[in-house]
Amino acid sequence: MADSAKLIAHLLRRAGFGVGPDEIAAFGNLSYAQAVDRLLNYDTIPDTVDANIGQPGYLGTTSNGPFSPNTILTDAQQRWLFRMVHSQRPLQEKMTLFWHNYFATGFDKIAGVVNTAHATRLMAAKASEDPAGQQGQIEMLRANALGTLRVLLIQITIDPAMLYWLDGNTNTRAQPQENFGRELMELFSRGVGYYTESDVYAAARVFTGINLQTGDIRSPNASFSWVYRANQHDTGSKTFSFPIYADGGKTIPARAAASGTQDAIDLINALAYHPETARRVASKLLTFFFSETLTPRASDLDYLANIYLQNGTAIKPVLRAIFMAPQFQDPATYFTRYAWPVEYVVRALKEVGWTGYSAASALSPLINMGQKLFDPPNVAGWVLGQSWFSTGAMLNRMNWASNLAANQQFRIATASAGARSSPTALVDFLTSRLATDLDPAVRADLITYASAGSTWTGSDAQLRTKGAGVVHLILGSAAYQFV
C-alpha cells in the first residue's frame, strides 16, 4: 500500500470504522486533505443508508418478527451497527458514538421506569418513527454530531431519555434533584475540581420546573416530551463559584417563574464557554481521535480550546485541526489506539466480509467484550484504553473472531484462490488484506500454523480451513486490537 493510502486508511480507522470496499471506492482517489473534507462535510452526502437494511449484499439483520428499531433494543443495536458498517458518512457515526459515551445514558434504568419498548424509542427512534415526533437521544446526537457543545447541552437538558436517566423528571421546587446539575458540571462541561457542592445545589435549583410530560405509559403510543412547569421553578437567585455572565457576575438573578427557563440557558451558555470546558472537550476529542495513552500537551489543549471558543463552541473546526495536525498524520501514531469493542467488530466486518453474516450475531459478543450499545455502564461512559482488555473480554474478542471467520470461510477461500500456491502465499495475502502492523515473528507463527497438520495441497477445502484459521488468529492477535 502506498504511503498516502496508508495515511488515509489511518484517518478512516480513527475518523470512521476502517476501510471496506465502499471506502476504497469513495476515498481511493482523494488526497488526504480531500479525504478530511469529505469526512467533515458529510452534510453534502445523502443519508440513505437505512434503506439498505434487509437488502442483499449488505450486513444482515435478524429479528424476532418485523424489524422494529424503534421498539426493540436489539433491532436498534443492529441498525446502528449496520450504519457503522455501511454509512457513507463514517465520521457522523463515529461522533455519534463519541457523544453516546460523553452523555452516557443507560437503557436499563429507563426501561425499568417505563418499559423496554418505550425505552428503545427514547434512545433510538427517529422522529418519523415516534407517535409524537419525538427524536430519540441517539438521533438527536447524530443530528448534532459536529454542531456546537452549547446546543448539545441545551438539547440534552430537555432530552426525555436524559430526564429519566439523571432524574430531571422529578426535580421540584420544594426538593431540587441534584443528579443532573452535578453531572452537567462534572462530566458534561467543567470537570471534577472545577465546581463546588454549593454549585451543585444551585444548579439543581436552576433546572427546577424542567420536567418530563408523558401520555399514558401503558399505551404503546404514549408521548414523551419535556415540559416547563413554571409553578415548580425556584424563582430565587442562584449564586455560583464561577462566572455566569460576561461581566464576571456569578449570580443568576431572581426572575419571574414564567421566564424561568432562562436560568438554564444562562447557566449552559456560561458552562459551554468556560475555558475549563473548552480544554476538557479538547482533551476528550484528542483522547478519542489521537491517543488515550499520551497525556495531551498543555499547548495543544490551549490551541484546540481556542479554536472551540473562537467558533462558538463548534466541534467541527476542532476536528479539522486534529486531523490536519502533523502529529496525527505521523506513521508512529498508526495502530496505537486501543480499539473499542464496536470499532473492533465493525472494522473486522469491513475487512473480512459481511455477506451472509447477521449483525445479531455480534450483539451478545459485544456485551461480553464490554460494550452494550445504548447501555453504557454509568454516566461516565465506558472506561477506555487498557481497561477494555481484561482476560475475559479478550477471549470474547477472540471467540467472536472465530465465529466470523467460520461464517465467512467460503468467501475467504474464494478471495484467497490466487494465493493457493503455498501456506506462505496464503498468509501473506490475508495479512495484506487485514491491514495491521504484524511482527515478523507473528507472520512466521501463522505460516507454521498454515503448514501444520495435513500436507499442503491448496485445495478449496484447505483454503477454507486454513484461511478461516489464519483470519481468526490475526483478528485474535494483540496487534489487531489497535486502530
Added chain:
Amino acid sequence: MSITRRTFIKNGVAAFTVSLAVPRFVSDLAYAQGPASRNLIILDLSGGNDGLSTLVPYTDPFYYSRRPTLGISPGTVLPIGSDSSGKALGLHPKLAGLQSIFNEGRLAFIQRVGYANSSRSHFFGTDIWSTANPMNSTGSGWIGRYLSTLAPPLSPLVAWNTVGEAPHMFQGTVAVASIPNVNGYAFQSPTGGGEGVLERAAATSIASHIPVDKPQVAFVSTTVQSALATLDTVASVGQVKPSIAYPNNGFGQALQAVAGAMVKDTGTRVFWVQTGGFDTHASQDTIADNGAYVRLMVTLNDGLSALYTDLKNQGLLSSTLLLSFSEFGRRITENGSRGTDHGAASVMFAMGGGVRGGIYGTSPNLSPDPQNPTLENAAGDVTFETDFRSAYAKVLDNWLGADSVTVLGGNFRKTGIDFV
C-alpha cells in the same frame, strides 16, 4: 476523570511491561500454604449504598421525620442489638439470611466509615476507595499493591475478577484474570477438533512475542497469554457442583464461581464481586416487595447466604473473608423523588469464618442540628468516625498477614474495630 484514567493507563502499561521478566504463567506452581492460603473477597456495592437502609437506626426519631416515605418501620426491621453507644439497630427486612449469619457471630458491621471531605462523585469516590488515597485518585489500587508484596511464584489466577472490567482497586503490577462467566472462558476455533488444537498452539506462540517498543501491544499480548494459560483451570472450576443452589442472577453466579475456585484450589488470593444499582436518586422504595432498594437487598441477601452456606458445607469458611464497600453513603433526608442523593460516610460489613461478629463504631445521631458532630454538610450527611483505611489495615494486618503500613503508605491502624 478521563485525565486520571489516562495517567493511570500510562503508568499501568509501564509497570506491567516490567513485570514480564518474572515467569508467572506456569500452571503447576506450588503455592504458599498456611495462613497464606486465606483469601479475600471484595464486594463492591456500586452506585453509593444507602447504609441507613441496610443497617437501620430504627429508634432514632429523626430517621423517620427525615425519611417520610423511605423510613422502614420498627416492626419490620430485623433487630441485631445495639452499638456501643446504646443505639438499637436492625437489618433491612429482606436481610434475614445475613441476620442468621450475624447470630452465628460471623458477620460484622463497621459504622460510619469514610474519610474527610468525602467525594460525592461516583467516579472520584470509587477511585479513592480503590487507591486508598483521598489525595490522589490515580495510580495503583491497594489490593494491587498488596499483590505486589507476595513472593513469587504466584498463581496466574492469584487475582480473580468476576466482572468484565478489571477493577481499579486490583490494578498494579500483577495480572488480574477477569472471568465474567466461567463457561464462556474457553478457546474457540472456526473448525474445531485437531485444527482447534493447532490454532490454540499458534495463538499461544503469537502471544509470546512481546514487542519491547510497543507497550500497548505488549500489554494485550500478556492479557492473551494470561487468558490462554488459565483456560483449563477455569474450565475445571465450571465443573464444580455447589453444595446448594445459588441464585440465578449475575451476582449469584459470580459467587458460585468464587466458591468453585476455592474448591479447586486455584491459588487465588483475592476475588472481586460486584452488585450494582445502588444509585437510588429516585423511587428508592425500601418497603414494597418490588421496590428498588428491596430488590437490591434480596439480591445481596440471597447471594451472600448461598455463599456462606456453601463454604460452610465445604469446610472453606474458615479461610474466607468477604469485605464490602461502596463509593459513598447517601443523603439523610429523602429528596422530592422519594430517593436519596449522594452523601458521605456509610457502613461496611465483613463476613467469614475468621470474623468477630458484632457492631463496630457508633451510629450517627440524625438530628438536623447543624452543630451535630456526627453529621456534616449542614447536618445533611453522615460524617466519618472510622477512616476507611483503618478497615483496610485491619484486613491486611490481621487476615492477609501483610504489612498495612507498606501497602497503604501510612499507619492507619486503629483499635476498637477488631472485626477480624
